[in-house]
Amino acid sequence: MTSFVLGNLPFPGQGGDQVVSKAVSSAIAALFKRTGKLEANVRAEPVAKLLQGSVDGFDFIGHSMLMYNGLRIKAMELFVQAVSIDFGAIFKGQVQIKQPTQASLRVVLTEEDLTTSFNTPFVVEKLQQMQFEGKSLYFSDTEMVLNDDKTIELTSQIRVGSTSASPNFISLTARVEVFNRTKLAFVDVTCGGTDQDIALGKAIVEHVNALLDLDSFALDGTQLRIDKVRMRNKELVFYGVAHINQFPTKK
Structure with a gap:
C-alpha cells in the first residue's frame, strides 16, 4: 500500500523524499530575491514515515543568496533535526512543521557581500x-x-x-x-x-x-544564536543554531 501511494505522487518517477526535498528547496528559494544553487535533502528511513509526516531531518545548502532587503550571503548551510511536517501541505507548495525544531547553521559572507x-x-x-x-x-x-x-x-x-x-x-x-x-x-x-x-x-x-x-535579521518564525565567528580567506564565517518555530514565509 505504501509503495502504491508513494509511487503515484503527482511527480512522475519521484519518491516521497524527493518530492519533499524539492518542496523545501522551492520554499526556501521563495524567501530570497535571487539565489544561486540550492539543494535540500530530506532524510526519512523508511520513506513510508513521510505519510505520517515524520522526517528524520533535512540538510540544506544554498549559494549566492540575495535577500529582499538587499543583504547578500555567499553560502548558507542548515542541518535540521528530526521534525514532523504536514505532508498534505507539500502538494500545495507549502512546508508546515507541526512542532518547533532546531538546526545547526553555517553562514559565509565575503568582503563584497x-x-x-x-x-x-x-x-x-x-x-x-x-x-x-x-x-x-x-x-x-x-x-x-x-x-x-x-x-x-x-x-x-x-x-x-x-x-x-x-x-x-x-x-x-x-x-x-x-x-x-x-x-x-x-x-x-x-x-x-x-x-x-x-x-x-x-x-x-x-x-x-x-x-x-x-533577532532583527532572522526570518519570521526563527531565532538565530551564534556560537562562533571565524575570518579566513577574505570571508567571515558564522557558526550557530537556528531555532525554528514555524517554517518562514516571505513577508
Whole structure:
C-alpha cells in the first residue's frame, strides 16, 4: 500500500523524499530575491514515515543568496533535526512543521557581500537614524575589507548635516565578537583622522553595535544564536543554531 501511494505522487518517477526535498528547496528559494544553487535533502528511513509526516531531518545548502532587503550571503548551510511536517501541505507548495525544531547553521559572507550590504537602503536608513553633534548623518561609498590579521576595516564618506560642505572620510579597524550568542559587536576599535573624525568613528561604532541584534535579521518564525565567528580567506564565517518555530514565509 505504501509503495502504491508513494509511487503515484503527482511527480512522475519521484519518491516521497524527493518530492519533499524539492518542496523545501522551492520554499526556501521563495524567501530570497535571487539565489544561486540550492539543494535540500530530506532524510526519512523508511520513506513510508513521510505519510505520517515524520522526517528524520533535512540538510540544506544554498549559494549566492540575495535577500529582499538587499543583504547578500555567499553560502548558507542548515542541518535540521528530526521534525514532523504536514505532508498534505507539500502538494500545495507549502512546508508546515507541526512542532518547533532546531538546526545547526553555517553562514559565509565575503568582503563584497559585506560592502554591498552596508550600502543597501535597508542598512543606510538604519545608520542614518543616528545623529552626531545634533545633526543627521549621510553615508556613502562605505567599504568593508577583511584583513589578514583577523580585523575588519570600514571606510565611508559621511556628511554631518545636510549643509555640510564636504564629507568626512572615516576609516576604522575593529574585530568582530559575539556576545551572549545574540549580538555581534565591533571591539578593539581604532580610528584615524582628525579629532572630529575619531569622535565620529567611535559614535558610529556604538550605533552599529546597537543595531547588530541577531533577532532583527532572522526570518519570521526563527531565532538565530551564534556560537562562533571565524575570518579566513577574505570571508567571515558564522557558526550557530537556528531555532525554528514555524517554517518562514516571505513577508
